[in-house]
Amino acid sequence: VLNALQNACAALSLERRNLVIVSGIGCSSDLPHFMSAYGIHTLHGRALPVAQGIKLANKDLTVVVTGGDGDGYGIGAGHFLHALRRNLDLTYIVMDNRIYGLTTGQASPTSDRGHKTKSTPSGNPECALNPLALAVVGGATFVGRGFSGEPVHLADVLKRAIAHKGFSLVDVFSPCVTWNKVNTYEWFRPRVVKMETEGHNPADREAAIRQALREDKLPIGVIYEIDEPTFTEEEPSLQGEPLVKSKIGLTDEEWKGLMEEFS
Known part of the structure; x- marks a missing residue:
């Protein structure tokens, strides 16, 4: 995933000074430490609110969020739901291994029913x-x-996600070779199917839902993509230059008028 993200950023010619990688807590959340860009390692499940704050403060930055299925779909699920509908322009990469790896092998929100783990013997x-x-x-x-x-395929998906204007989710099957002995590379390989070979139309919402609910195969690629106004385009206070470049406070004239009004 790290290699694919680096290749995607290089392909998009992203400047390091304009790229921020934000992560939560978990094995996958160490990723910002291996990227030559700005990075912040936040609290468990709180990567999205921090990333959204960064994007709101400076809309010119490219913001990428990384985490795992436990971090993002468990303790961070509430933030995830509202980030979806808010549609800020950022990319959320979830390395989904269907297990809690950092805490040595408990069932996660994406663990299959019946999966035996330390927490579900x-x-x-x-x-x-x-x-x-x-x-x-x-x-x-x-x-x-x-x-x-x-x-290579993953890098292409990430490139499209980062280039997209709006909230992008990329769920990545990223097997935990230490604690998940069921959902391994060998388990995934015959089950994944690339959307490019299926004639799938990612602009069709109903078709996207059908692909997401498939049980015969696990689709990889672009499942859904539409153009909608982003939060920063819709919010009046965010028009013009980024907030970080705006002058904060009152001018001398505004301050004088305020004092006269209330004195």
Whole structure:
């Protein structure tokens, strides 16, 4: 995933001084430390609100958020839902290994029902969360999926996600070779199918939902993409130059008028 992201950023000719990588907590959240760009390693499940704050303060920055399925779809799920509908222009990459890896192998929100883990020794009693379906119906304007076993294809998906104007989710099958002995590279390879070979129209919302709900195969590629106004384009206070470049406070004339009005 790191290699694919680096290649995507290079292909888009992104300048390091204009790129910010934000992460939460987990194995995948160490990624900003390996990118030659600005980065911030935040609290568990709180990467999205921090990233949105950065984008609101300086809309000229390219903001990429990285995390795992536990961080993003578990403790961070509330932030995820509202980020979908808010449609700020940022990219959220979730490295989904269907397990809590940093804490040595507990069931995560995307673990399959029946999966035996340290926290579910008799098998996971809960159904798995479907991030693609959730993102499509929740308001995301770009929904994609990749597989770390297909790095070239993944880089192309990431490139399209970053170039897209609006909230982009890229869920990445990223097997945990240490703690998940079920959903391995060998398990994923025969199950993934590239959308480019399926004749899929990513602008068709109903078709995107059908792909997200497929049980015969696991789709990878661009699942859904539409053009909608972003939050920064819609919010009046964010028009013009970025907030970070705006003068904060009152002018001498405004201050004098305020004092006269209330004195």
